[in-house]
Amino acid sequence: MxxxxxxxxxxxxxxxxxxxxxxxxxxxxxxxxxxxxxxxxxxxxxxxxxxxxxxxxxxxxHDKEAMMLALCDQTFGHLIERINDIEKTVSDPLERVRRFGDAYARFGLEHPDEYRLVFIGNNIPESVRKIGHRMPIDDPSRPGVQGALVFSRLVAMLSQLEASGVKLNYPPDTCAELCWMGIHGVVAALTMKPDFPWSNRETLIRGMQDIVIKGILHSA
Amino acid sequence: MxxxxxxxxxxxxxxxxxxxxxxxxxxxxxxxxxxxxxxxxxxxxxxxxxxxxxxxxxxxxHDKEAMMLALCDQTFGHLIERINDIEKTVSDPLERVRRFGDAYARFGLEHPDEYRLVFIGNNIPESVRKIGHRMPIDDPSRPGVQGALVFSRLVAMLSQLEASGVKLNYPPDTCAELCWMGIHGVVAALTMKPDFPWSNRETLIRGMQDIVIKGILHSA
DNA sequence: GGAGATAAGTTATCAACGATAAGTTATCAA
DNA sequence: TTGATAACTTATCGTTGATAACTTATCTCC
Known part of the structure; x- marks a missing residue:
């Protein structure tokens, strides 16, 4: 200022x-x-x-939801920057996936409201969307897509992991879905039921991380 | 008239x-x-x-939410019955956990709205709850607790699994949380974003099942 | 079989919400 | 100075969840 x-x-x-x-x-x-x-x-x-x-x-x-979506894109932009950092500074494909999961989980826990709107809530009744509004139908910045973009980055990482010679138990996109669902489960549970006596956060994040990575890697 | x-x-x-x-x-x-x-x-x-x-x-x-909670308890009662069936008909502790996860996932996918309210949505603004209502503060049936009850059954199953001599990577309740979070991630993703081109449902359920079970079992 | 008592339901209304329509005012270019 | 228009305001709409206050049907008891 x-x-x-x-x-x-x-x-x-x-x-x-x-x-x-x-x-x-x-x-x-x-x-x-x-x-x-x-x-x-x-x-x-x-x-x-x-x-x-x-x-x-x-x-x-356009409406109240558009404000939240704009905020989400703004906030998720920061997460994408961190992902970019990881890809720049970490070369090992498996370590990249680990770091992704870690960054993702921490991000979700630090921004529970944005996370909820993009990955959980998404109240879109959608039934009948009003027309004849004052705002143009599409903001050129197309708010609300950054969340999906984050997921696509994980898919890319797992494709590269496979390309590097590591055998996976499922196709890369299925692996990405499973990894994401596991980490998402941790974030969703902790943010939606913060009063429940969960185990230690670090243990859960690290534990799920280990579990999904062990789970997708083809090991005999 | x-x-x-x-x-x-x-x-x-x-x-x-x-x-x-x-x-x-x-x-x-x-x-x-x-x-x-x-x-x-x-x-x-x-x-x-x-x-x-x-x-x-x-x-x-008492209010709109109370109707939904009553419906949730009713519906989750059916899930609890299925859990009871599993415990009656399946003796192997590990197989019990598997069957639990399977029943849980299918139940969530079959009752997405009830599931959402109990395990996802939980819109409780809670800020200031109105008083002076017509209904007694507590319905004796205490609606809305069945969901937590389901989770506690999983904890019990994992305690029994450990008691049967199987070594776990984490304490039973942490294992339960991780198992639940994984399966919950699958259900939450599929029900909240049904239009996303996810992989095959059965593959995801079975995959997550395998992943979390392999992940909590202590195997060198 | 009337007389309360009260369960079961109504009408009227509230404040708050998201959103729109239509009018107003400040700013700037010509 | 003027006329276009960006940046507002006031007034209002239709809905929503929820209450208050009144009405009516059913039951019990004498």
Whole structure:
């Protein structure tokens, strides 16, 4: 925040500065989503925190879900960066998969709300989606796809693992599904039932990691 | 008073017959939950299908969630019966665990909505629960606990497995958590993202089954 | 067989929600 | 100065889950 002298009392934005308001909305929405959860956060409360009226939010987002999806993409972008780092710094294909699982699990536990929306909740009633909205049907950034992108990276890693000569018990995509489902099970359980007396987190992450890797590797 | 079409001629219940109405509500709610999902099902639609006014439902249930929980307990009761059957007919402790996982996965896939509510969704905003309701705070049947009960059966099975002399890589409850998380990951993924091009269901169930069992057994 | 008592249900209504329509005001280019 | 329009606001809609307060049918008891 450099030279922004004006007070927090956010007045109307200047002509080309709409994107600034958009980011303010995202910031407020993120705070509220994390503080109180997605369902408990209302459009009106977000607007109040930003300092505008509730309908103003619809100038920048198609609906409430679009705000969450934009936040998800933003957050999952960070996970993808970590995956990129792993692929840059780790050469051993099996170790890559390990590091992926570790990064994935920790990421999910650190961002439970985003994780829930992309990989668990996904309340999309979808039944009948309203038309005639003010926003263009598709944001060019196509929010909400980063989650699937993460999964595809795991598939790629396992394909490379097989290509490197390691024998697998299943095709690479099936292996990826099984690995992902195992780690996802850990993340989902810990984030959705945080009050249950689970065993130690590290033990569970490490344990599932060992289990799925041992399980997909063809060992006699 | 105009005579309504006799299609839904459910008159008022006699004095002691309230429980009949309660079951009618449960039946209608179950149909609608399965047809359209939990969120998309409204109190008014349930009441309409039963043939009573919406507030009448609150004579028998504390709120909407209580209806779903009652249905969950009912449905999970069937799963518990199957677990009982397994324990009666299968003596080998390891085979019991296998059969448990198989029964569990199939059950989850056959009852996705109930499964979601108990093991996934659990939307409990919980922030501030209303008081001063008409229903007693606790139904004596204590709905919503059957899901946890299922898990405890798995813990028991793994304790018995260890007691039978089989060496495990982790304490029995940790093993149970890992087994459950793995199978849960399969069920959760398949039910929450049914349109994703997953591998063959049977392969995934069987695969995860093999993986977690191999993973918890201490084998040099 | 009337008189309460009360189970079973109704109508009317609430506040809150997401979302839209239509009008208003500030900003900028010409 | 003007006219287009980006950036808003106010007013309102239809639904939702849930309550309060009133009504009606059924039962028991004298």
């Amino acid at each position: 450099a030279a922004l002298p004006t007070a927090v009392m956010s007045g109307r934005k200047k002509r080309g500065e709409g994107h600034t308001r958009r980011e303010e909305i995202l910031q407020a929405a993120k705070e509220l989503f994390l503080e109180e959860g997605y369902d408990a956060t209302t459009i009106r409360r977000i607007a109040e925190r930003v300092g505008v009226s509730a309908p103003a939010l619809y100038l920048y987002f | 105009a005579a309504l079409p006799t299609a839904v001629m459910s008159g008022r219940k006699k004095r002691g017959e309230g429980h009949t109405r309660r079951e009618e509500i449960l039946q209608a709610a179950k149909e609608l939950f399965l047809e359209e999902g939990y969120d998309a099902t409204t109190i008014r639609r349930i009441a309409e299908r039963v043939g009573v006014s919406a507030p009448a439902l609150y004579l028998y249930f």
